[in-house]
Amino acid sequence: MSEFMRLDAKAPATLGAVVEAVTRLSTLGEAKILELVSAGKIAELFPFSTARRDQPIPSDTLAEEELVQASPAPLNRKERDALIESSLPASAPKKSRPRSASKR
Amino acid sequence: MPPRPFVRSAPSKVDKRRRVDIRLTHMAAADALWWDARLGPKHASMASRADRYWSWSVLLPLCHLVQRAKRRYCRPLVIWARTDSGRFLRVGMLIVIEAYPYLDIEHPAESHFVWFMSAADAGVLTTEFGMSNPPALGRVLLDSAIVLSQNAGLAGRIGLHAASAGGDGLLALYDRLGLIRLPGTAALPASVRRPNDGRFFYADEPLAEALAAALDASR
Numbered sequence: 001m002s003e004f005m006r007l008d009a010k011a012p013a014t015l016g017a018v019v020e021a022v023t024r025l026s027t028l029g030e031a032k033i034l035e036l037v038s039a040g041k042i043a044e045l046f047p048f049s050t051a052r053r054d055q056p057i058p059s060d061t062l063a064e065e066e067l068v069q070a071s072p073a074p075l076n077r078k079e080r081d082a083l084i085e086s087s088l089p090a091s092a093p094k095k096s097r098p099r100s101a102s103k104r
Numbered sequence: 105m106p107p108r109p110f111v112r113s114a115p116s117k118v119d120k121r122r123r124v125d126i127r128l129t130h131m132a133a134a135d136a137l138w139w140d141a142r143l144g145p146k147h148a149s150m151a152s153r154a155d156r157y158w159s160w161s162v163l164l165p166l167c168h169l170v171q172r173a174k175r176r177y178c179r180p181l182v183i184w185a186r187t188d189s190g191r192f193l194r195v196g197m198l199i200v201i202e203a204y205p206y207l208d209i210e211h212p213a214e215s216h217f218v219w220f221m222s223a224a225d226a227g228v229l230t231t232e233f234g235m236s237n238p239p240a241l242g243r244v245l246l247d248s249a250i251v252l253s254q255n256a257g258l259a260g261r262i263g264l265h266a267a268s269a270g271g272d273g274l275l276a277l278y279d280r281l282g283l284i285r286l287p288g289t290a291a292l293p294a295s296v297r298r299p300n301d302g303r304f305f306y307a308d309e310p311l312a313e314a315l316a317a318a319l320d321a322s323r
Contacts, residue, residue, distance in 0.1 A: 018169075022166075022169045022170055022173055023173065025166070025170045026170050026173035026174055027297075028297065029295075029296050029297035029298040030201065030204075030217060030219055030265070030296070031265040031296070031298045031301075031303075031304075032297070032298055033166075033170070033219075034219065034220065034265055034267050035267060035268060035269075037157070037158055037163065037220070038154050038155070038157060038158070038267040038268070038269035038270075039157065039269065040157035042159070042162060042163075042166070043159075043162070046162060046166050048162050048165060048166065055137065057137060057138055057141045057142065058134045058135070058137065058138045060138075060142065060193060060233060061187060061189065061191035061192060061193050062184070062191060062192050063190075063191055063192070064127065064186075064191075064192060067127050067129050067184060067192060068129055068130075069127055069128060069129055070110070070128045070129050070130045070179075070181055071107075072107045072108060072109055072110050072251050072252060072255050073107040073255050074202075074255060074256045075177075075179075080177050083130055083168075083179075083180070084168045084169075084172070086130070086132035086133060087131075087132065087133055087136075087164040087165045087168050087180070088133055088165055089133045089137070089161070090133070
């Protein structure tokens with residue numbers, strides 16, 4: 001679960017909460033999760049902090065040469081790990097992170 | 105044998121004689137953020153859409169992590185289409201689970217499972233993003249999963265569950281796209297962990313090959 005190490009500790013989803021949520025969700029079938037998501041209830045089960053407020057929205061369009069096209073072939077372990085890592089929002093630069101409450 | 109490529113064009117929903125260029129990329133957090141910010145609010149107001157409450161920024165890491173907990177991998181893809189300006193715009197999103205139990209338990213095997221898929225509303229693409237010819241994406245979305253399954257050695261077998269939020273309209277869509285509806289009385293693989301509600305669909309090997317072959321000219 002090293003992916004979680006990049007989560008901001010001040011984000012609503014702490015490492016422990018996310019691990020707990022993933023553990024709970026992994027006991028459910030995929031169709032059940034689909035139904036929960038479609039009913040708008042997933043935030044209750046997966047308290048993941050999504051984009052930071054200051055995260056810029058990517059541009060609407062890209063030129064063809066800017067697209068990194070997906071391979072239709074199976075991925076190797078390294079490529080799969082990179083795909084998982086890319087699913088998480090970029091970490092905030094340290095200097096822009098708010099100080100933790102305990103240090104105030 | 106080289107892997108079967110993804111499709112590179114799809115018919116326009118406005119004018120079936122016209123082809124729209126299509127490209128596929130892997131989905132990253134920035135793609136999910138863009139979809140949630142730019143299309144999510146438009147889709148949220150459309151009551152008939154099964155994906156009206158989906159937040160891809162949450163779904164993307166969730167799918168990866170839940171499936172890793174089950175020792176499986178996801179392949180999340182973004183479908184892009186060429187706009188009137190010549191540049192490409194995100195028009196479809198898809199998360200496929202690799203090596204999932206095949207839904208037809210009479211033939212025990214693995215398949216790919218289409219967990220989440222969305223096509224942007226064609227009207228929104230036209231009015232908000234200047235795309236005069238939004239592509240028809242149903243077949244492209246399914247084909248992407250079939251191609252991944254074939255190239256992974258799973259003979260194109262795929263399965264999916266039609267979200268109940270999509271109502272009868274979603275069932276009719278998957279029927280029109282040619283998928284086989286699993287009888288409501290059929291047992292499901294044990295690891296699917298859900299009673300069969302009659303909303304599961306799949307493609308077996310011959311159907312998958314027929315569907316893929318039908319699009320070979322577009323690859």
